[in-house]
Amino acid sequence: MSARILDGNALSADVRAQLAESVQQIKARGVTPCLVVILVGDNPASAVYVRNKVAGCEKAGMRSLRFDYPADTDPKLVLDKIAELNADDTVHGILVQLPLPPQFEEKEVLEAISVDKDVDGFHAENVGRLSQGQRAFFPCTPHGVMKLLAAGDIDVSGADAVVIGRSNIVGKPMAMLLTQAGATVTVCHSKTRDLTAHTRRADILIVAIGRPMFITGDMVKPGAAVIDVGMNRIPAGLPNEGKLCGDVDFASVKDVAGAITPVPGGVGPMTITMLLANTLESAQRAAE
Template identity: 45%
Template sequence: MSAVQTARLMDGTGLAGRIIEEAAAKAAEIARSTGSSPCLATVLVGEDPASVTYVRMKQARCAKAGIRSRHIGLPATTTTAELIDTLAGLSADPDVHGILLQHPCGPHIDERAAFEAIAPEKDVDGVTMHSFAAMSFALQGFVSCTPGGIMRLLKAYDVDLAGKHAVVVGRSAILGKPAGMLLLAENATVTYCHSRTADLSAFVREADVVVAAVGRPRLIRGEDIKPGAVVIDAGYNPGNVGDVDFDTASTRARLITPVPGGVGPMTIAVLLAQTVDAAANQLGRSTPVSEGHSVHDGEQRAE
């Protein structure tokens, strides 16, 4: 009896470290030549423990990369109008180069209205309609950080997407939808699935590339993975569990991301890289933008 094949792990931690090192070098050059270090402003409404932890982690990573951080903590009672005023003020502040609104903000906040108060040139988290349009039309702009990290992982592991069938399970505005647009820009054939998809397994079984981003622990089972497929698990659930049943999926996939250590570190790395790019653009530096800032290297082809 032949041994069970085990998928090769896609190391997001290692790749993220290299991206952050590159961003740190660019940040240092910007500081030397302009006298101003890149600055990321983080905005948090309320004191949700998970959100507080995420923001602190991002601030710590900023410090290691030579990126200044400015944190604005707002009370849980903050209104949408007050949040918009805060974001508009940061957008107008020349000392701030990137803005991150930590979400969710609470059920009483109109998050879409808040996101749209972020100036496109400072939308380093890729959450505005402007950024989504840029991703959709393969134009210059900031990508949503998690989808951008996914694309970098696929490129690092030499995954040729042209002509491949990619199934994205999830349709959130900052993960599932933009991930599909970025895959389409690389000439993949993209199918979106979601919570109301009938017979999800049938779609997953046909996928050369699976992106699981629905927020349901172990929703994708190994028996539904096409042998030799590439599996990207962008889910994170309590207990360090992803949206894919790793143990069974890794016996059929060719490449697979672990949880943790796969997509998660890439999200922060892209955020920092895009903050440095934003600073370079705003300070008039000729420093080349990082890979994550360009949605696509060429003109989009409609055929």
């Protein structure tokens, strides 16, 4: 049997249509949600993400501003810009695209952003609030995964969930959100012994390791929901070389899993959608 496809493009279009309506409502009250995106350096993947974030805002009727800095920028310039944006009441979200060049201290930059404008949810205070179940901005990718699970009627409460990857951007906040939704969560990573023993137990398997087509059908429990956060290129020498692929070997896993996200068209579109949702929420809080 072939797994149900959890369609991130379709869900994203639905959520963005609702967001666009809410944006019109808050604009009618004189507030235009505004996201500022800061990009330092010339990482080509970051440039694509930033372009998509700015375009997503504009399509939803929000304002977006973009500040680009060369790779050798003095961090103080960026910190000064963040301070200026923190003080600007017309700005509701501030995002600094990662990774930053080596002269930057990532933590210093992320924590310079006002907690109330930290729509990426990376500030230590937002991370702490999330871990304590308080109101916080949730990091966009794991937040999008939770929406995909909900829209796909996947029962999270009581499920055995396995997250592969322990990054601050995906793995750790993902584990936190699943725990809060009632799952029993295991976080696996590069040091995990016998990964397959863990993945085969998972009712929900979230894969965020950045290794093309790493999870194969024999590693998956029959009927499991498999969420692929990976975004890679198919390595040279394999069929469809150079095309986009996830961390999951879709061809073999789809015959075992009960539900699966494709790459592209699964988690990816949800990430920017949740960024727009966080920006709108920030504007709504500011207008309260």
